[in-house]
Amino acid sequence: MALGQSKETPGPGRSIRHSMAIWTAMTVLLSTVPGRAAETPTLLVLPLDMVDTSGEIPSHAKEHDDRLAALTLYLSKELNARGLYAVLDPMPIGTEIDKARAAQPLDDCNDCERDLARLVHADRVLTGKVDKVSTLIGSLRLSIVDVATGHAVFGRVLGFRGDTDDAWQHAVRFFVRDLEATDARQR
Numbered sequence: 001m002a003l004g005q006s007k008e009t010p011g012p013g014r015s016i017r018h019s020m021a022i023w024t025a026m027t028v029l030l031s032t033v034p035g036r037a038a039e040t041p042t043l044l045v046l047p048l049d050m051v052d053t054s055g056e057i058p059s060h061a062k063e064h065d066d067r068l069a070a071l072t073l074y075l076s077k078e079l080n081a082r083g084l085y086a087v088l089d090p091m092p093i094g095t096e097i098d099k100a101r102a103a104q105p106l107d108d109c110n111d112c113e114r115d116l117a118r119l120v121h122a123d124r125v126l127t128g129k130v131d132k133v134s135t136l137i138g139s140l141r142l143s144i145v146d147v148a149t150g151h152a153v154f155g156r157v158l159g160f161r162g163d164t165d166d167a168w169q170h171a172v173r174f175f176v177r178d179l180e181a182t183d184a185r186q187r
Helices: 012-039 061-081 091-103 112-119 165-180
Strands: 042-045 049-052 086-088 124-132 137-146 152-161
Touching (some): 049 061
Parallel strands (some): 042 086
């Protein structure tokens, strides 16, 4: 008898049992997927800010604004794609975000980030900023806060070298990697 063959001859009873086993396995598998999705906390990723003390001339403000917007989008996509959070669209509260940013940086705004997150019914809110010391030295500070309690859930300060899209994204990849390695109950 060849490996994998059964002594039992196929018949109507066996194919029904086989189909029932597959159907049961599929039902169990599919029933757990929505449960996992429901357990995934929602996250509002607020626009990242920047502090540039490099004193570079000419100013790279427009380039940095574009890079910050791209980095915020990249971070949101990475967190969502890996299933770490169900990332919410900030566009419905864009006006409120702009008003809050005009008054102060969002990563240091006395809980205004939680107020913004409540507007979209987010479980968590992410704030952050890039500190640029020079063309070669920078850091990315990111923090995730539980909206209901105000407690920091996860945070990192990551140093990076270079003032390029790739250097900044590299820091985000480390943040996501560290977050992924953290127990889901601690996110």
